[in-house]
Amino acid sequence: MLLPRRDAQSLAAAIELAVSTRSAALGRAAHAAAVRLLPSPLPCFLSNHLINLYSKLDLPSPASSLLLLHPSPSVVSFTALISGAAQHHRPLLALRLLPAMLRRSVRPNHFTLPCALKASSSPLSPPSSGPQIHSLALRLGLLPADPFVASAALDMYLKTGRPADARNLFGEMPRPSAVSFNAVMTNAVLHGRPDDAVRAFFALRRAGERPDTVSLCAFLNACAGASYADLGSQLHGFVSRYGFCADVSVRNALVDFYGKCRRTRDARGVFDEMPLRNVVSWCSMIVVYAQNGAEEDAFKLYLKARSEGVEPTDYMVSSVLTTCSGLSGLDLGRSVHAVAFRACIDANIFVASSLVDMYGKCGSVEDAEKAFDEMPERNLVSWNAMIGGYAQHGRADAALALFDEMVASGEVAPNFVTLVSVITACSRGGYTDEGLELFEKMKERFGIEPRTEHYACVVDLLGRAGMEERAYEFIKEMPIPPSISVWGALLGSCKMHRKTELGRIAAEKLFELDPQDSGNHVLLSNMFASAGRWDEAIEVRKEMKDVGIKKGPGCSWITWKNEVHVFQAKDTTHERSMEIQAMLAKLRTEMEAAGYKPDTGYALYDLEEEEKETEVIQHSEKLALAFGLLCIPPGIPIRITKNLRVCGDCHRAFKFISGILGREIIVRDNNRFHHFRDYGCSCMDYW
Incomplete structure (x- = not known):
C-alpha cells in the first residue's frame, strides 16, 4: 500500500526532526519507511530532505548514494551535500561535487558557491580551486553584486594568503556589506593583525553599515589582542546603547576582552549581569581568573557552574586543570580528572594534554606518564608537556629519550618550547655537551632560531658545570640583548659556586633591567654572606632599604x-x-x-x-x-x-x-x- 502525499510530508517532518535532534537512528528509520511505503524513485522533495539529513550528520556515503539515485537532482540536492561536506571538513568531496553538478546541467546559486568557496579555503584543497570558483561566479553573474558570494570569495582569499586578490575583490564591490567587513576583521584577528581589524570596523561604520554580533566580537578580540583597554571599553558603551547586551556571544567576548586586558573585576561585572549564560560564558570567566593569577576564584567558579547543572566540556575541563597546575592542587586535579572520565572526555586531545601538564606541574610525574601513554593521539602540546614535566623534575634521561622518540616518530616537529625544555633538562641533569650541541644545531636541524629563553638555558647549563667565565663570554657574544633571565642564570650560578666578582657584574645588570626586584638583591646579599663577605652583604641590604625595595614574605x-x-x-x-x-x-x-x-x-x-x-x-x-x-x-x-x-x-x-x-x-x-x-x-x- 502506497502512502498519500500528506503521509510523505509526515515522513519529511520526521526527517527534519532527526536533523534538529542529530539522531541518525530516527533519520534511518524514516528513510526505511519511505523506501518500503513509497514508489521508486522517491519524491524529489523527500529525497532532498534525506540528502540534507545525511549531509548534516556527516554521513556522506548514503547522501552521495541518494544523489546518484535521484532522477533529476536539483540545485537544492547538490547544495545540501556540498554544504555538509564543507562544514564537516571534507573539502575535496565538496569540490568534486561542484563539477559533477555542472555536468548534470544544474546551475549553482548564491547558496552553493559560498559553500564551495569555504571548501576551497581549506589547506587540503588545491591552491587553484578558489580562483576557479571565483571565475565561475563571475561567469554566472553572481560577482561582484551578490553580497554572500562576494564575502565568501573575500574570506577565501584572506584565508589562503592572497591579500592582494582580497583587496582587489573588496574594491570591486559596489557596496561592501557588513558580512564582507566581518570577513576582513575576523581574518585580521586570526592572523595576528589587530590594528587592521580595528580599521575595518571603523570603515564599516563610515560606510553606514550596522555592525552585527560577528563585527562586535571581532572588534573586541582585536582590542584584547592589542591590549586596547580604553577602545574596548568604549565599544562596551556602544553595545549597551544599541541593545546588544542581550546577545550572549557579545557578552562572552566582553568577558574575554576584559580578562586579557587584566581587568578581572570588569570581566566579573559583565558575567554577573548576563541575563543568560551558556557554557562558553562560564569557561570564559574561569579562564579570566586562571590567566590573571586568581586560580582559587577560578576553581570556585567551576564548582558553582557544576552546582548549577552546567555539563563539563573539554574546554572547561582543560581550563580548570590549568588552575589546578597553578595551585599545585594534585588532589583537586585528580577530582577534575574523575569528572573528565565520567563525562567521557578524558581521551580528548586537549583534555589529555592538560592532564599531562597538570600532573607534571603538581609533582606527580608518574601520573603524567600514565596520562601521556594512554593518549590515543598526541599533539605538540602533549609532547611538550611531558618533556617539560621531566625537565622540571630533574629527569634528564627521560626527557632526552622522549625528545628522541618525538623526533623519530615524525608526528609533530619540535618548536622553540620543546628546545627550551630539552636544554633545561640537559642543564639539570649535567649533560653539558649534549645541551650545547643541541643549541648549536637547533637552527640547522629543526629550523628554530634561538630566542632569549634558549640563551638563558645555555648560561644555566654552563653555570651548573662551573664554567661561569665561559657563560659570561657567551653572554657578551649574544646577537640579541641579554634579558633578565640570562643575567639571572649567571647570578644564580655565581652564587652557587661563590664567584662573587662575576656575580656582582650580573647583579648590576639585573638592577639596571629590573631595579625593583627584591630577589636579585637578596641573591647577591646571600652570595656575599656565604663567602663570608659580611660588609658587602650588609651594604646590599642597606641599599635595598634606602631605595625602598622590600623582600616579599616567604610562605609555604x-x-x-x-x-x-x-x-x-x-x-x-x-x-x-x-x-x-x-x-x-x-x-x-x-x-x-x-x-x-x-x-x-x-x-x-x-x-x-x-x-x-x-x-x-x-x-x-x-x-x-x-x-x-x-x-x-x-x-x-x-x-x-x-x-x-x-x-x-x-x-x-x-x-x-x-x-x-x-x-x-x-x-x-x-x-x-x-x-x-x-x-x-x-x-x-x-x-
Missing part, C-alpha cells in the same frame, strides 16, 4: 583533606602549632644524631650563631613539613609548595629527614621541583 603551603594550610617563618598561629614545634624539636635531635649541622650561612648576619640556628629551624617549609608528618600517613609523599626558592639549610635538612624517616618529600619552589628521598635530592644540590 601544604594541602590536607581538601584544605590548604599556609605557613610563614616563625608562624605560631596554626591551631596545631604546639604539636608542630614538638615535631621540629624531635626532628632536630634525630638529624643532629645523624650528623646534621644547621647551615646558617644565609641566616641574618646580625645574630649570634645560636640564634641563627633557631631562625633556620623556623623556616616556613620546615613548619609545613612538620605539619605534613603529623597528618599524612607513612607511605604517602609529602608535597609542599613555596613561593620563593628553598633555602640551603632547609634543602639540607629535608635530605636528612627523607633518609631518617624513609619518607618521600616533594617540594615545588619558584624555580623547580625537589624530590627528596634516601638522603638525596633530584636537583643534585644545584638550584
Whole structure:
C-alpha cells in the first residue's frame, strides 16, 4: 500500500526532526519507511530532505548514494551535500561535487558557491580551486553584486594568503556589506593583525553599515589582542546603547576582552549581569581568573557552574586543570580528572594534554606518564608537556629519550618550547655537551632560531658545570640583548659556586633591567654572606632599604583533606602549632644524631650563631613539613609548595629527614621541583 502525499510530508517532518535532534537512528528509520511505503524513485522533495539529513550528520556515503539515485537532482540536492561536506571538513568531496553538478546541467546559486568557496579555503584543497570558483561566479553573474558570494570569495582569499586578490575583490564591490567587513576583521584577528581589524570596523561604520554580533566580537578580540583597554571599553558603551547586551556571544567576548586586558573585576561585572549564560560564558570567566593569577576564584567558579547543572566540556575541563597546575592542587586535579572520565572526555586531545601538564606541574610525574601513554593521539602540546614535566623534575634521561622518540616518530616537529625544555633538562641533569650541541644545531636541524629563553638555558647549563667565565663570554657574544633571565642564570650560578666578582657584574645588570626586584638583591646579599663577605652583604641590604625595595614574605603551603594550610617563618598561629614545634624539636635531635649541622650561612648576619640556628629551624617549609608528618600517613609523599626558592639549610635538612624517616618529600619552589628521598635530592644540590 502506497502512502498519500500528506503521509510523505509526515515522513519529511520526521526527517527534519532527526536533523534538529542529530539522531541518525530516527533519520534511518524514516528513510526505511519511505523506501518500503513509497514508489521508486522517491519524491524529489523527500529525497532532498534525506540528502540534507545525511549531509548534516556527516554521513556522506548514503547522501552521495541518494544523489546518484535521484532522477533529476536539483540545485537544492547538490547544495545540501556540498554544504555538509564543507562544514564537516571534507573539502575535496565538496569540490568534486561542484563539477559533477555542472555536468548534470544544474546551475549553482548564491547558496552553493559560498559553500564551495569555504571548501576551497581549506589547506587540503588545491591552491587553484578558489580562483576557479571565483571565475565561475563571475561567469554566472553572481560577482561582484551578490553580497554572500562576494564575502565568501573575500574570506577565501584572506584565508589562503592572497591579500592582494582580497583587496582587489573588496574594491570591486559596489557596496561592501557588513558580512564582507566581518570577513576582513575576523581574518585580521586570526592572523595576528589587530590594528587592521580595528580599521575595518571603523570603515564599516563610515560606510553606514550596522555592525552585527560577528563585527562586535571581532572588534573586541582585536582590542584584547592589542591590549586596547580604553577602545574596548568604549565599544562596551556602544553595545549597551544599541541593545546588544542581550546577545550572549557579545557578552562572552566582553568577558574575554576584559580578562586579557587584566581587568578581572570588569570581566566579573559583565558575567554577573548576563541575563543568560551558556557554557562558553562560564569557561570564559574561569579562564579570566586562571590567566590573571586568581586560580582559587577560578576553581570556585567551576564548582558553582557544576552546582548549577552546567555539563563539563573539554574546554572547561582543560581550563580548570590549568588552575589546578597553578595551585599545585594534585588532589583537586585528580577530582577534575574523575569528572573528565565520567563525562567521557578524558581521551580528548586537549583534555589529555592538560592532564599531562597538570600532573607534571603538581609533582606527580608518574601520573603524567600514565596520562601521556594512554593518549590515543598526541599533539605538540602533549609532547611538550611531558618533556617539560621531566625537565622540571630533574629527569634528564627521560626527557632526552622522549625528545628522541618525538623526533623519530615524525608526528609533530619540535618548536622553540620543546628546545627550551630539552636544554633545561640537559642543564639539570649535567649533560653539558649534549645541551650545547643541541643549541648549536637547533637552527640547522629543526629550523628554530634561538630566542632569549634558549640563551638563558645555555648560561644555566654552563653555570651548573662551573664554567661561569665561559657563560659570561657567551653572554657578551649574544646577537640579541641579554634579558633578565640570562643575567639571572649567571647570578644564580655565581652564587652557587661563590664567584662573587662575576656575580656582582650580573647583579648590576639585573638592577639596571629590573631595579625593583627584591630577589636579585637578596641573591647577591646571600652570595656575599656565604663567602663570608659580611660588609658587602650588609651594604646590599642597606641599599635595598634606602631605595625602598622590600623582600616579599616567604610562605609555604601544604594541602590536607581538601584544605590548604599556609605557613610563614616563625608562624605560631596554626591551631596545631604546639604539636608542630614538638615535631621540629624531635626532628632536630634525630638529624643532629645523624650528623646534621644547621647551615646558617644565609641566616641574618646580625645574630649570634645560636640564634641563627633557631631562625633556620623556623623556616616556613620546615613548619609545613612538620605539619605534613603529623597528618599524612607513612607511605604517602609529602608535597609542599613555596613561593620563593628553598633555602640551603632547609634543602639540607629535608635530605636528612627523607633518609631518617624513609619518607618521600616533594617540594615545588619558584624555580623547580625537589624530590627528596634516601638522603638525596633530584636537583643534585644545584638550584
